[in-house]
Amino acid sequence: MNKVLIIDDEPWAREVIKALGEWDLLRLTIVGEAEDGKEGLRLIQELEPQIVMTDMRMPGVDGVELLQQLNSQFPSLKVVVMSGYDDFNYLKQAIHSRAVDYLLKPVDPAELNAALKKCIHELEVQKQTVNTSWKSPLVFPSTALMDRYLVLRQCVFASLFELSKPAVLQTMNKLEEFLGSSFPEGMEQALLAKMGDDFVQILEQFMSENEVGFASQARETEAAAQRTKVPDTLETIRRKYGEAIDKIEAIRKSKTRLVIAEVQSYIDQHYIDPITLETVAHQFFVSKEHLSRVFKTTTRENLTEYIIRKRMEKARELLLQPHISIKQAALMVGYPEQAYFHRVFKKHFGITPGDIRSGKVK
Structure with missing residues (x-):
């Protein structure tokens, strides 16, 4: 049960x-x-x-x-x-x-x-x-051990996402300590095979999300896990993850052209979140000054104005639906404080959310 x-x-x-x-x-x-x-x-x-x-x-x-x-x-x-x-x-x-x-x-x-x-x-x-995968009862005799492994696994993926080699190395050291202290002898080869396959999947997922092919190098990690011991396998993983980070960094540095249509699409999908010029710039790996300048030149509208306009247009659309309250509409476009939403809405449209809701203005 x-x-x-x-x-x-x-x-x-x-x-x-x-x-x-x-x-x-x-x-x-x-x-x-x-x-x-x-x-x-x-x-x-x-x-x-x-x-x-x-x-x-x-x-x-x-x-x-x-x-x-x-x-x-x-x-x-x-x-x-x-x-x-x-x-x-x-x-x-x-x-x-x-x-x-x-x-x-x-x-x-x-x-x-x-x-x-x-x-x-x-x-x-x-x-x-x-x-049906590496997470078998043989490898994880208790839920607590599996949870500890999953935490380390998440740390590795986070390190990749942040392109942090030191963080990858630190997590691998913790993983080596975990494997050395938590499992009895005799399970080593089965564990390595399953772990190697899992870390291949993490690496391939990361590279795929960054639109980079890395399959042959990733499979070397899995092959190493089939024939070596824990320190050798982890060293292979460290090396391949380091190479992956280097490759992504090189590709990102080569992408000097900022595609404003992609920035607009990102805002259109995330306007409910607390996005700002700084957070959008971070998302596209550029400085906020560069993003602001290119966005204004391309669209003749600054980025903050674009975010507000998208939110207000969606809010007006929501307020025309009688089953959605003003408070709900505000929350659904990223404004948890209704009074602030009211001020921004009136400044943008020249009318209040209540005017829309009462039917005075269509």
Whole structure:
């Protein structure tokens, strides 16, 4: 049976969840309860649940911080978020942390059990993946060991994304320590084969996302894992990852022409996020001064004005839909503060969001 941990600072709220869940029918067992995120993290390490149900507003370590820590430390855990507040920022954090579902209190029994079924389904899919890849019971005799490995694996990918050779080397050193201390002798060759294949996939995914062919070099990593010992395999991985970073850096330096259509497309897709001239410049690996100058020359509109215009056009479109409130429209175009949204909207159109909603202006 899959194990469930409930985290909520209100005892009555935990009792409601226990009463509404179809635990026996879904073959789930509640192994523990916690009053805040700090206690929840301790119980997760101690009890190793597969599913966590957590409130968002709690004293000490609240739900936002808890989700961030769960996402980094326990990536295989399935999380259901509960909140008594219809808060867009909470929903956004839940999505970014890959929560399975977001439930509003008072929790509806049907929605609760549907969320639990989603968790079970994802766990089954995950189990099938584990059984057909490097993540086998032979390599990871416990969930805790698999989670530790997955954290290191995420660190490697993050190092690649940041093009940081020192970070790659540091993570590889930690990985070598982990492999040397966590697994008994006799598992070495099977472990190396599976690990080598996994790191090939990470490298190939990274190179593919950067539109660079690197397959033959990546496969050398996998081949090395089939015939060498841990230090040799990790040294091969270090070398190939370093070469990948060098290649990406060289390609990016050669791309001196900034394609403004791509910048506009990026803004069109991310206007809901807190994007600025600085963040867009970082996304395209150019200075903010260069981006501002080229964007203005090409479009005769500065980049900040373009972001505001896109948001306002979308907001006006949303306000014409009667089922969407002014507050919701503001959140959906990247303005969590309704008063600020009201000022920007009036400055842009010369009318208020209320004028649109009341039908005074079409």
